[in-house]
Amino acid sequence: MNEAQEILRLDRVRKSFGNVHALRNASMVVREGEVVALLGDNGAGKSTLIKAISGVHPFDGGEIRVRGEKAEIRTARDAMDLGIETIHQDTSLAPDLSIARNLFLGREPVKMPWLGVFAPLDFGALNQAATTLLKRVGISKKLDADVLVNTLSGGERQSIAISRAMQFAAKLIILDEPTNNLGVEETHGVLRFVRDVKAAGHSVLFITHNIHHVFQVADRLVVMRRGEVVAERAVADTDLLSVEALIMGVDVADLAQDGGAH
Numbered sequence: 001m002n003e004a005q006e007i008l009r010l011d012r013v014r015k016s017f018g019n020v021h022a023l024r025n026a027s028m029v030v031r032e033g034e035v036v037a038l039l040g041d042n043g044a045g046k047s048t049l050i051k052a053i054s055g056v057h058p059f060d061g062g063e064i065r066v067r068g069e070k071a072e073i074r075t076a077r078d079a080m081d082l083g084i085e086t087i088h089q090d091t092s093l094a095p096d097l098s099i100a101r102n103l104f105l106g107r108e109p110v111k112m113p114w115l116g117v118f119a120p121l122d123f124g125a126l127n128q129a130a131t132t133l134l135k136r137v138g139i140s141k142k143l144d145a146d147v148l149v150n151t152l153s154g155g156e157r158q159s160i161a162i163s164r165a166m167q168f169a170a171k172l173i174i175l176d177e178p179t180n181n182l183g184v185e186e187t188h189g190v191l192r193f194v195r196d197v198k199a200a201g202h203s204v205l206f207i208t209h210n211i212h213h214v215f216q217v218a219d220r221l222v223v224m225r226r227g228e229v230v231a232e233r234a235v236a237d238t239d240l241l242s243v244e245a246l247i248m249g250v251d252v253a254d255l256a257q258d259g260g261a262h
């Protein structure tokens with residue numbers, strides 16, 4: 001695993017909101033083809049970290065390297081151009097548009113592209129490309145490209161949002177609590193999809209509060225506490241109780257006496 005190429009390296013990144021130090025010298029790595037879970041209690045800095053990587057609000061200091069090269073991420077466009085796609089909790093899909101439109105939102109194929117923003121959409125090409133993509137990501141049996149997103153379940157919406165990221169050849173797909181508010185079956189569908197995304201050669205960084213999911217899909221976990229990365233572990237080298245102890249910042253023996261949180 002260590003020989004795999006680094007997709008993302010954060011070195012002592014910092015971010016403050018007024019006098020709240022949301023991130024203090026946080027460092028971590030995501031490597032090619034791995035699924036990394038980002039863990040930490042409420043307010044640990046997880047969302048701030050991924051918002052900065054995705055260009056929502058840039059870091060105040062520290063260094064970002066993407067595939068070994070020093071990078072500047074000031075806007076969402078910068079992140080996308082570096083091959084980083086983030087799916088925020090509200091999945092940022094347009095509910096009144098079709099699956100096909102959503103898969104290409106803002107990047108739809110057009111007729112007469114020289115007309116710029118006035119160029120009409122090429123619906124034939126759009127639906128064909130969308131159908132091909134849905135087949136490729138393995139969800140074409142259930143979903144038609146021209147179905148409206150507002151008729152889909154939460155899990156299906158997540159799948160469409162992740163498919164969109166795959167479509168644009170993102171090297172790194174970041175998911176902010178992808179199974180939040182989903183039912184049991186839907187949650188399993190999304191976790192299975194994360195595995196498929198990895199099998200297709202993408203790296204995934206996902207925030208979760210559910211440690212069981214970490215053991216189901218992640219290769220590695222990164223634990224944050226009070227704005228710092230306090231631990232990185234291979235999932236195969238750890239267990240549920242140890243991870244809970246890392247998140248809470250307590251001794252695993254003390255936690256074992258309480259029987260753990262789960």
Ligand SMILES: Nc1ncnc2c1ncn2[C@@H]1O[C@H](COP(=O)(O)OP(=O)(O)OP(=O)(O)O)[C@@H](O)[C@H]1O
Nearest residue numbers: 017020021022040041042043044045046047048049
């Ligand atoms: N826009 C903001 N303005 C002011 N403070 C903020 C802002 N965003 C985050 N913070 C603060 O930064 C700290 C880290 O918050 P962050 O949302 O990154 O934590 P988190 O680990 O994602 O928590 P949770 O699991 O509850 O979502 C918190 O103290 C939070 O109140």
